[in-house]
Amino acid sequence: MDHTIPEIVIGRLPLYLRELSRMAGESGKIKTSSHELAQRLGISPAQIRKDLSHFGEFGKQGTGYHISYLIERLTDILHLNDEWPVALVGAGFLGQALASYRGFQRRGFAITCVFDSDPAKVGVKAGGLVVQDAATMATRLREAGIRIAILAVPADAAQATADALVAAGVGAILSYAPVSLTVPPGVSVSYSDPVVQLQQMTYHLSIENE
Template identity: 65%
Template sequence: MTKLIPAIVIGRLPIYLRELVRLSKENTRPNTSSQELAHRLGISSAQIRKDLSHFGEFGKQGTGYNIAYLIEQLQRILHLTEQWEVILVGAGYLGHALAHYGGFQRRGFRITHVFDTDPALIGTEMGEIVVQKIEGIEAAIQENGIKIAILAVPRSVAQKMTDRLIKAGILSILTYTPIQLKVPDHVQISYSDPLVQLQQMTYYLPRDAD
């Protein structure tokens, strides 16, 4: 029954959702339009309409989209109607930044476990979570049916840890380690590397020689 939707379309839905939630807080009006979203997001209104049309008819000619309804539908499409538990591996500076980032709960996720290998960190608190010994990670994943992990570990251990997470049942991994990880086809992986992002922009920068 599911049509195959291009990954690039799926990739834009969270951005639409984030902006709609923002709109719903600012607005007294119940509706928005693909033009208004386009203006706010720097994506063309035709693209927005086409992306959404993969999933049904959400708007009406003339009145546009009902914001609350579209938020609900995007949450349903993205499987965000219930909260997902997330484990975090790595309690360094980056782990701290993630654990203290307020947006998770509001946007469908809750970091429920943090693991590290460093004896100096184990037992310390990050926000409301106590850092646990890495040895317990498989049990935590399996007992709680956790499917999502965030990896904030040194690259020397990243592949080994990835293999361990997947073997224990993790299906989605967000990694901050700047190496390409090998995962089986049934596992989703998403990379966050500030250097890749910076290098994608320097292409467009004038050099002194130009």
């Protein structure tokens, strides 16, 4: 992986891939342009061209991008050719919803195991998977070689759970817990907090009303 490429650029690549995949589903559509992508995504054409230029040449000026080729290249760049197994920690209401969400598998990820520390949840099903005891998590993750985990636990349990995941060899964590995590260098953490996102939107709404 080229660590000189800004993280914000990497963060936009899945957006491009998602929109290109939607375009590929449109009857008869073979090519697109940075201007069309920009209109669909609300990103400037220059920014799109600059982002893609980090990874080589994908199209010629005036002729645009071949959609299927660009999808193939972005899939390679994001290492999505093979399905990634994912562990889900937390089988509460949010965990149940995440375990049942089929969008992960369509985009290269499969939740293959679910863990919880609550005895009342262990043994029940979440998204068709039997919830396992979190006490067995480290051993099972190592045996399966799972490197990605989704964290759907309360804030007060998040750091200890993240520590356990890292110790078990997990190198990437998507956290839904409303707290910042401390992880060693080389471990990637992303956050999904709808409250924070709503708070950002209320700021913009207040600016519009001034």
